[in-house]
Amino acid sequence: MLYTNKIIKQSYLILCCVCFFSCQNNQQVSNNEPEKDKTFFENNLKQKTIYIQALGNVNQEYVNYIKKSVENFYGYNCVVKSKLNLTNDILTGSKRRYEAGKILKKYNSKENILLLTEKDIAHRKSNEFPEWGIFGLGYRPGTTCVISTFRLKKNISKATFLERLKKVALHEIGHNLGLEHCTNDKNCMMTSASGTIKQVDSEKIWFCKKCWNALK
Structure with missing residues (x-):
């Protein structure tokens, strides 16, 4: 009986050790998952270069801020190009907006390019709203997007304006990468x-897990 009890105790200790090391291994795998995501992010997104180009006169501070925001969020290499002049051929029918x-x-x-203007821009939403004022528009998927500061800076602080500008820029680049509008989480920038x-202000500078996974 003593011999049997000894065997039982030894078996129990072995089992505990196996469980302990198994838990440790599982914990290591779990902790490494974010690192795998980070590695994917760095290896696949950082390889891209995005060009930022002003349309018309644009405050250089806004250009530099978008450049830094895109670099920090996506890991892109950003290059600022010389500004382009606005031309009448891109005006709306009313000639009041672009x-x-x-x-x-x-x-x-063929290059990845973000166009920035301080002029009002519009898009045809329907017959009822042929010139619907918008913050930005981008091809999905594609390489080109445009954003406007015009509707982002009325009666607000500079800090709030810059945060809106960042969110809209990152949102439109997300469309270029192929992301659709997100219905998964209202806090998601997509x-x-x-x-x-109000929706822009309520969002976080963040993509939900579903949108990040879609980029993979």
């Missing part, structure tokens, strides 16, 4: 603004 679709078509490029600045 048509985002015409801008994308005119300046579409959520559709639906024409309201």
Whole structure:
């Protein structure tokens, strides 16, 4: 009986050791998962270069801020190009705004390019709203997007304006990468603004897990 009890105790100790090392191994795998995501992010996204180009006169501070924001969030190499002059051929029918679709078509490029303007831009939403004022527009997927500061800076602090600018820029680049509007989490930057600045303000500078996975 003593011999049997001894065997039982030894077996129990062995089992405990196996369980302990198994838990340790599982914990290591779990802790390494974010590192795998980070490695994928660095190896696959950082290889891209995005060009930032002003359309018309744009405050250089805004250009530099977008450059830094894109570099920090996506890991892109960003290059600022010389500004382009706005031309009448990209005006809307009313001649009061610039048509985002015409801008994308005119300046579409094989290079990844973000166009920035301080002028109001619009997009045809429906027959009822042929010139729907927007914050930005980008091909999905594609290489070209355009954003406007015009509707982002009315009656707010500079800090709030810059945060909005960052979110819209990262959102439109997300479309270029192939991301659709997110319906998974309202805090995700890929959520559709639906024409309201309140949605932009409520979002985090963040992509939900579903959107990040879609980039893979």
